[in-house]
Amino acid sequence: GARVAAPPKPVGGKPTKAFDFSTLPIFEQMRFQEAVGQTLGIGTPFFREIEDRAGALCVIDGEERINFASYDYLGLGGHPDVRRAAVKAAEKWGVSANASRLVGGERPYHGELERALAEAYGVEAAVAMVSGHATNVTTIGAMLGPKDLILMDQLIHNSISEGARLSGAARLTFPHNDFEWVDETLSRVRGRYERVLVVVEGLYSMDGDLPDLARFVEVKARHDAWLMVDEAHAFGVLGETGRGIAELQGVDPKTIEIWMGTLSKTLVSCGGYICGSEALIAYLKHKAPGFVFSVGIPAPVAATATAAVKAMLAEPERVARLRANGLRFRDRAKAAGLDIGLTEGYAVTPVIIGDSPRAVVAADRIFQRGVNALPIIFPAVPEQQARIRFFLTADHTEEQIDRAVDVTAEVVRELEDVDLFASLRG
Ligand code: PMP
Numbered sequence: 001g002a003r004v005a006a007p008p009k010p011v012g013g014k015p016t017k018a019f020d021f022s023t024l025p026i027f028e029q030m031r032f033q034e035a036v037g038q039t040l041g042i043g044t045p046f047f048r049e050i051e052d053r054a055g056a057l058c059v060i061d062g063e064e065r066i067n068f069a070s071y072d073y074l075g076l077g078g079h080p081d082v083r084r085a086a087v088k089a090a091e092k093w094g095v096s097a098n099a100s101r102l103v104g105g106e107r108p109y110h111g112e113l114e115r116a117l118a119e120a121y122g123v124e125a126a127v128a129m130v131s132g133h134a135t136n137v138t139t140i141g142a143m144l145g146p147k148d149l150i151l152m153d154q155l156i157h158n159s160i161s162e163g164a165r166l167s168g169a170a171r172l173t174f175p176h177n178d179f180e181w182v183d184e185t186l187s188r189v190r191g192r193y194e195r196v197l198v199v200v201e202g203l204y205s206m207d208g209d210l211p212d213l214a215r216f217v218e219v220k221a222r223h224d225a226w227l228m229v230d231e232a233h234a235f236g237v238l239g240e241t242g243r244g245i246a247e248l249q250g251v252d253p254k255t256i257e258i259w260m261g262t263l264s265k266t267l268v269s270c271g272g273y274i275c276g277s278e279a280l281i282a283y284l285k286h287k288a289p290g291f292v293f294s295v296g297i298p299a300p301v302a303a304t305a306t307a308a309v310k311a312m313l314a315e316p317e318r319v320a321r322l323r324a325n326g327l328r329f330r331d332r333a334k335a336a337g338l339d340i341g342l343t344e345g346y347a348v349t350p351v352i353i354g355d356s357p358r359a360v361v362a363a364d365r366i367f368q369r370g371v372n373a374l375p376i377i378f379p380a381v382p383e384q385q386a387r388i389r390f391f392l393t394a395d396h397t398e399e400q401i402d403r404a405v406d407v408t409a410e411v412v413r414e415l416e417d418v419d420l421f422a423s424l425r426g
Pocket of ligand 1: 132133134159205233262263264265271
C-alpha cells in the first residue's frame with residue numbers, strides 16, 4: 001500500500017515552519033495594521049463586543065452609542081411577533097433540523113418560509129439554506145461549469161465571486177452598473193460559451209446605489225443569458241412594501257432567472273435563499289452540495305424569518321420610515337459638505353474620507369463621540385476611497401441621524417489639514 005510520509009519533527013520543541021500558522025501572510029498584515037493603529041493612537045474597530053442593544057442604540061465598552069453597523073433594516077429584531085415565533089418554534093422543534101432535508105425529511109417550517117418568500121417575490125418557488133454566503137457559493141457553483149461564462153459587477157459580493165471560481169466557468173467583471181459593457185462584450189463572445197450568467201446586486205452595500213434592472217433584463221434576454229440578482233441589502237429596503245428592486249423599478253420579477261437574498265439582514269435571522277422557477281429550485285434541492293450535503297435550517301431560524309416576512313408586508317410604514325431615514329441622512333450629509341459618493345439614500349450611505357489610515361482615525365473619533373459606524377478600507381475599496389459606512393434602519397430617530405451627521409462633519413473638518421504620520425517624520 002501507499003506509504004504516508006511522517007510529519008517533520010518539531011525542532012527544539014518549537015513547531016516547524018509548515019506547522020506554525022502564525023507565519024501565514026494574514027498575520028503579517030494584522031501586525032502591520034496593529035502597528036499603524038498604535039502609531040495613530042487608536043484601537044481596532046473590528047470585533048467589538050456589543051454588550052447590549054435596544055432599537056438603534058447599542059452598548060460598547062459600557063457606553064451607549066448610536067449604532068450604524070446593524071443590518072436590522074426594518075427594526076424587526078425587536079418585533080414581538082418575530083420574537084415569539086422563534087420561542088414557539090424552539091419549544092416545539094428544538095434548535096437542530098438534525099439532518100439534510102433530502103434524507104432527514106422536510107419540516108413544516110421549511111415549507112412555510114419558502115412559500116412566504118416565493119409569494120413575496122411573486123415567483124413559483126424558493127429554497128432556504130443555512131448561510132447566505134454559502135447559498136451564493138453553492139448555487140453558482142452548481143449552476144455553471146467550465147463551458148460557461150459568468151459576468152459580475154466589479155462591486156459584487158465576495159460570495160458571488162467565490163461561487164464563480166468554484167464553478168470553473170470563465171469569469172469577467174464589468175464596470176459598475178455598466179449594462180452597455182455587458183451588451184458589447186456578449187456581442188463579441190457569446191458564441192464561445194454554452195451558458196452565460198450575469199450577476200448584479202439589488203442595492204450595493206459599499207456605495208448604496210442600484211443597477212438599472214430593466215436594462216440588464218433587456219440585455220441578458222437579447223443575448224440568451226441568465227440574470228441573477230443578490231438582494232441581501234435590497235429585500236425589505238426597496239419598493240413600497242420592501243419586496244426589492246423589482247418592486248421599486250417596476251420590473252416583472254419572473255423575467256429574472258435567479259433571485260437571491262439572505263435571512264440575516266431585514267429578516268433578522270440566519271441563512272440564505274434562492275427564489276425562481278419550480279425547475280430552478282428543484283435543481284438546487286437535488287444538486288447544490290451546500291443544500292444536499294448540509295443540514296436544513298433550524299426551526300427558530302426559519303420561524304423568525306417567516307414571521308419577519310409577514311411583519312414586513314403587514315407594516316409597510318417600517319419601509320417608509322427606513323426610506324425617510326435614509327434620505328434624511330443622505331441629504332444632511334450632502335448639505336454638510338461630506339462626500340457621499342454614489343448613494344441613492346436607501347439603507348446604506350458611505351462617507352468617503354480618503355486614504356485608509358484617515359478613515360480609521362475618523363471612525364475612531366466618531367466612535368469616541370458616541371456613534372458606531374465602521375471604516376471600510378483598502379483592499380475592500382480603492383485606496384483613496386476609504387470610507388465610513390452608515391447603515392440606516394427604521395429604528396433610527398431624526399435626532400440620532402442629525403447627531404451622527406454633525407459628529408462626522410466635525411471630525412472630517414478636524415482632520416482636514418492634519419498630517420497623521422507627522423510623529424514618524426520627526
Ligand atoms: N450577499 C451580499 C451582497 C452580502 O452583503 C452578504 C453579507 N453581507 C451576503 C451575500 C452573505 O450573507 P450572510 O451574511 O447572510 O451569509
